[in-house]
Amino acid sequence: MVNGFVPTSLKEALEIRSAYETIPYAGGTDLMIGESRPGSYLFLHAVPELKRVYTEDGVLHLGAACTFTELLEHPLTPALLREALSQIAAPAIRNEATIGGNVGNGSAKADSALIFFAADASLKLESKGGARILPIQEFYLGRKKLALRPDELITEVLLPLRWLDHWAYQKVGARKALAISRVSFAGLLTIENGVVAHCATAFGAVSAVVVRRADLDAMLVGKTVGQAKLVKEEYLAAFDRAITPTRGRVSSEYRKKVCLNLLRDFLEQFGI
DSSP states (O other): OOOEEOOSSHHHHHHHHHHSOEEEESSOTTOOTTOOOSSEEEEOTTOGGGGOEEEETTEEEEETTOBHHHHHTOTTSOHHHHHHHHTSSOHHHHTTOBHHHHHHTOOTTOHHHHHHHHTTOEEEEEETTEEEEEEHHHHEEETTEEOOOTTOEEEEEEEEOTTTTSEEEEEEOSSSSSOOOSEEEEEEEEEETTEEEEEEEEEESSSSSOBOOHHHHTTTTTOBHHHHHHTHHHHHHHHHHHOOOOOOSSOHHHHHHHHHHHHHHHHHHTTO
C-alpha cells in the first residue's frame, strides 16, 4: 500500500511539505520500480494552482503540474517549447509527465529543461514560509543535485518571451520515438537591422548539467552579420574548449563532434 497525501490547494500542499518528509509526485513517469526512498508521497495532481498558465510582464508562467500534453495544446505555449515537448517519449507518457517533474528530475537530458536553459528561464520555489525566484542555471548544482530545500516545491517555470521568435532545436537519439537524448541542442538568435541583438545556445545530455555559456554567446551580440562571420571560427573554437562531454552510451568524442556540428548548422541557418 502506498502512503501519501492528496492536497487540494497549494497552501495545504506546502503545509504538508513543511510538516512531513515527503516525495513530490505529479505524473510519476520517472519513478523507478523498487526504488527505496524515505517518506510519504505528496500527490500534486489535485492542486489547481500548479496547473495555471498565464502571461505577466512579458513572462510566461507555467504551472509545474502542467503535463506535456496540456502544454502542447495550450495556445500560449511558444513554438520552440512545443517542438521540444512533441518529441518527448510517446503520447501516453506526455499525458502524465509534467514540466515540474522533468525539471525536478535533475537530469541534463530533460528535454524541457534544455529549452528553459536556452531561454534563461527561472523557477518559482515555494514553501510555507514564502517564495523565491531562482534562475534555472542556479537550480542545477550537478547531476541529480538541486538547490531545492526540503520544505519547498517547484510551483512555476517563468519563461521570458522576448527572444523566442527565432529558434533552432535538434534532438539526436538512437531512434525516432521514445528516445533518450544522446545530444540535444536549442538556440535562439535574433538579428535586428543587420545586427545580432540576441544569441543564446544550450546543449543537453552532454555534461552533468545543461551547457549554457552566455559569456561565449556574447561574442556575437552587437556585431553585424558580416562581423559575426569573421569571429565565427573563434566562437566555435571557444565552444570546442568549453564542451567536455561525460561518458555515456556513445563516446565523448562523438558527442562533442555532434555538438559542434549542430552549433555550426545553427549559425548557418541565420546566415552566419
